Amino acid sequence: MSDSPTATEPTLLLVDGSSYLYRAYHALPDLRSPDGFPTGAIHGFIAMLKKLREDVGAGHAVCVFDAPGPTFRDDWYDQYKANRSPMPDDLRLQIAPIHEAVKLLGWPVLEVPGIEADDAIGTLACVGASQGHKVLISTGDKDLAQLVTDRITLINTMSNERLDVEGVKAKFGVPPDRIVDYLTLIGDAVDNIPGVDKVGPKTAAKWIAEHGSLAGVMAAADSIKGVAGENLRKALDWLPQGKRLVTVVTDCELANHIAGWPAIENLSLREVNREALLDFFERYGFKAWRRELESALGRGSAEAAKATVARFDSAPPAAPVAPPDLGAGLKRHYETVLTMPRLEHWISVLRGAELAALDTETDSLDPMAARIVGLSFAVTPGEAAYVPLAHNHPGAADQLPIDAVLAALKPWLEDAAAGKVGQNTKYDSHVLANHGITLRGWRHDTLLESYVFEAHLLHGLDKLAERHLGRKGLSYEDVCGKGANQIPFSQVDIERATEYSGEDSEMTLQVHQVLYPRIAANPGFRRVYEDIELPVSALLARIERHGVLVDGALLGRQSRELAERMLQLEQQAYEVAGGPFNLGSPKQIGEVLFNRLGLPVRKKTASGAPSTDEDVLQELAADYPLPAKILEHRGLSKLKGTYTDKLPLMVNARTGRVHTTYAQAVAVTGRLSSNDPNLQNIPIRTPEGRRVREAFVAPPGHVIVSADYSQIELRIMAHISGDPGLTRAFSEGMDVHRATASEVFNVAPEDVTGEQRRYAKTINFGLIYGMGAFGLAQALGIEQKAARAYIERYFARFAGVKQYMDETKRSAAQLGYVETLFGRRIELPEIRGGNGPRRAGAERQAINAPMQGTAADLIKLAMLAVQGALDAGAKQTAMVMQVHDELVFEVPEGELEWVRAEVPRLMAGVADLSVPLLAEVGVGANWDEAH
Structure with a gap:
């Protein structure tokens, strides 16, 4: 790409810096400076700017960023960008260094409070074009296509795409002067701007072509048939506002930000500040760039200096913008297997491979219900095979019979000696189990490799390929479409399905080849991955597959009782409020509480309305009756909707049980999460919540057993801190809260009152979570001065705990992470460089996360130890749930004594700490009774 200016046609280059930020951040892996500061986005941004300066010979240029804070569009529409995820913390930390680097590289920087970068770019582009400049806008934002004219062009350096007037027409199906109309119809999910429901790009372009413009489409609304026409008519009142929101403003006042505005002579590219840039590269650990720049400053040969000066003034160093594509140079070939001889050939290849990647394509995301549509394999980079089995689109090629294929593959699939790697192998195991195949031989799982190596990042295969391979593969939406237009995978063209699935297998193999050596090189990573996460994944598949029995009739009775109580609460609330209102509407609740009853406003929402969140209602409930009734109603409504109504509907018709899905790669601390249904969040602080557990029952001839670690995190605190007082309390089997109260209140243990023990318990657990005097005062309902005195007394008696906390914060600030006893790493991006509150939050996390x-590692090791003993003894006892520090079993009555004796012993023996681990066991006909 070359866009050199001429003497008569100077070029103005406008860089969408806000777009570059995210592209740079996601293009590179998690790079760090020598002191642990994140640098991936900085590196990528610099490389892209230097490349751009080489490719586009512009005399004038500006790098434009979004300023923090609201813009005029937020005033126009209070839901603007309401659904946008917050900027990743690691990226936020890199913004200031990126601005510094851009300026050092000679680029003018523009950031205008109250307007978006798009509007500043639009204004600059129109002014530059009117003054005789050819304008190039470097961006990946489709919204800016509305600015394209014969003098304004969009360029995308990541994809080498160039959009002039004809390019816009070819890409979007409408000319640039109709892009605003097009965007208004389709809406913008990223910015939370509604369009016409169910109207996508094709329909929008078709309507504009038929009716000329948005105005023409709106005028013809009554004549447009079908669901789309009906939705268009519903949206007519909104569309003018939508158009206003998607229109880039081109007349912003920039005089206070650009000297001599509207003349753009002061926006010329300047020389690189090499001395300052040298210090910058040193500070952030960019050694290769620093060496090259040293040559430019005369600290090397004359030829090297001359070459390097040229590179830094116009071209980038050899460093890539993105990670190298490890498949570069490979001719990728993905075969569609349609005959038995070719299948037998691939089975032979799989048999001879040390490790093979396996991926299944299915008709459902529900692991217990999904059926196979096709399978793919890869054993070497660049090559893969896809076996279509259930594609049913028109013209689909004849496919091999699914039963014959699975019968041929079954010996290899069930061979534990045949090494396999996958992405989220637990799901594939379920899918094949649905077809009667017990999948064995999983050696590796790239999802878990990423989770252990970089728990704070996303672990989808697409993100892994981008981070570690520099590749961007096909997405599911690329092949199946989105939303209402999405088709099932069985209707995807077989050739396209081969490309998609084959790529998944082949990329999985390559990601493993990059990630696993990094894990194997770190003893802690390797232990967590190989000894904990991989075997736990296989065990979770067994637990999920077994499921848990629920009493639907009992849940039905509980639902009816909850409905009656909710109705009573509604009537009582209406009486207090002086009339009916919707107890499920925050807006109506706010109207009643603050306007009708005049209750004090404790805090406000982002839009300025009085908040009615749970914290506010809890605070008001201490003094006023209505907030208490609203809270109780809200709790019962959630309990009814989430559990008593829903659980009976989630019973699997084939098994008669409920089957949750445990997610491993979510919480950075290693804790599991439970989904569909979430069995870990059943509220147990209310009688109604505890009653839900009554519905989790044992089958005839069995009992439910609950085994729960006792005060596990306090015991870990005693071990890690080495505090003599805590260690002695646990080692001697004392009531640790009574022992703490004895120390804090300076009384004999036998003289500790119930209130003193309660205070000590709150202090013990509060300090684990980094609670300060303010938080403790709120928790205990006392003055902050008294809370501070309690904490000071605690630390005076338990000096080892204070020392642990101080040393942990110092170490975390130096390293940027903390670790568990077993080597699991928890990154803390904001412990360095974050603002005060964020840094304080990171420090609290540093104390608690280890x-x-x-504790998460211990319960996983306990699961493995117990299941290993069950298998070794050929026991019929089944592990049916894991809930935080608790394991729940379905136990035949004849095995109860064994379970009662062995399970706590096994759980206590998984680690050798300086204080004893203790697991307590309960037994009952249902889960509630077992507590």
Whole structure:
């Protein structure tokens, strides 16, 4: 791409810096400076700017960023960008260094409070074009296509795409002067701007072509048939506002930000500030760039200096913008297997491979219900095979019979000696189990490799390929479409399905080849991955597959009782409020509480309305009756909708049980999460919540057994801190809260009152979570001065705990992470460089994460130890749930004594700490009774 200016046609280059930020951040892996500061986005941004300066010979240029804070569009529409995820913390930390680097590289920087970068770019582009400049806008934002004219062009350096007037027409199906109309019809999910429901790009372009413009489409609304026409008519009142929101403003006042505005002579590219840039590269650990720049400053040969000066003034160093594509140079070939001889050939290849990647394509995301549509394999980079089995689109090629294929593959699939790697192998195991195949031989799982190596990042295969391979593969939406237009995978063209699935297998193999050596090189990573996460994944598949029995009739009775109580609460609330209102509407609740009853406003929402969140209602409930009734109603409504109504509907018709899905790669501390249904969040602080557990029952001839670690995080605190007082309390089997109260209140243990023990318990657990005087005062309902005195007394008696906390914060600030006893790493991006509150939050996390993470590791090791003993003894006892520090079993009555004796012993023996681990066991006909 070359866009050199001429003497008569100077070029103005406008860089969408906000777009570059995210592209740079996601293009590179998690790079760090020598002191642990994140640098991936900085590196990528610099490389892209230097490449751009080489490719586009512009005399004038500006790098434009979004300023923090609201813009005029937020005033126009209070839901603007309401659904946008917050900027990743690691990226936020890199913004200031990126601005510094851009300026050092000679680029003018523009950031205008109250307007978006798009509007500043639009204004600059129109002014530059009117003054005789050819304008190039470097961006990946489709919204800016509305600015394209014969003098304004969009360029995308990541994809080498160039959009002039004809390019816009070819890409979007409408000319640039109709892009605003096009965007208004389709809406913008990223910015939370509604369009016409169910109207996508094709329909929008078709309507504009038929009716000329948005105005023409709106005028013809009554004549447009079908669901789309009906939705268009519903949206007519909104569309003018939508158009206003998607229109880039081109007349912003920039005089206070650009000297001599509207003349753009002051926006010329300047020389690189090499001395300052040298210090910058040193500070952030960019060694290769620093060496090259040293040559430019005369600290090397004359030829090297001359070459390097040229590179830094116009071209980038050899460093890539993105990670190298490890498949570069490979001719990728993905075969569609349609005959038995070719299948037998691939089975032979799989048999001879040390490790093979396996991926299944299915008709459902529900692991217990999904059926196979096709399978793919890869054993070497660049090559893969896809076996279509259930594609049913028109013209689909004849496919091999699914039963014959699975019968041929079954010996290899069930061979534990045949090494396999996958992405989220637990799901594939379920899918094949649905077809009667017990999948064995999983050696590796790239999802878990990423989770252990970089728990704070996303672990989808697409993100892994981008981070570690520099590749961007096909997405599911690329092949199946989106939303209402999405088709099932069985209707995807077989050739396209081969490309998609074959790529998944082949990329999985390559990601493993990059990630696993990094894990194997770190003893802690390797232990967590190989000894904990991989075997736990296989065990979770067994637990999920077995499921848990629920009493639907009992849940039905509980639902009816909850409905009656909710109705009573509604009537009582209406009486207090002086009339009916919707107890499920925050807006109506706010109207009643603050306007009708005049209750004090405790805090406001982002839009300025009085908040009615749970914290506010809890605070008001202490003094006023209505907030208490609203809270109780809200709790019962959630309990009814989430559990008593829903659980009976989630019973699997084939098994008669409920089957949750445990997610491993979510919480950075290693804790599991439970989904569909979430069995870990059943509220147990209310009688109604505890009653839900009554519905989790044992089958005839069995009992439910609950085994729960006792005060596990406090015991870990005693071990990690080495505090003599805590260690002695646990080692001697004392009531640790009574022992703490004895120390804090300076009384004999036998003289500790119930209130003193309660205070000590709150202090013990509060300090684990980094609670300060303010938080403790709120928790205990006392003055902050008294809370501070309690904490000071605690630390005076338990000096080892204070020392642990101080040393942990110092170490975390130096390293940027903390670790569990077993080597699991928890990154803390904001412990360095974050603002005060964020840094304080990171420090609290630094204190708690090693304990919470170690507890998560211990319960996983306990699961493995117990299941290993069950298997070794050929026991019929089944592990049916894991809930935080608790394991729940379905136990035949004849095995109860064994379970009662062995399970706590096994759980206590998974680690050798300086204080004893203790697991307590309960037994009952249902889960509630077992507590």
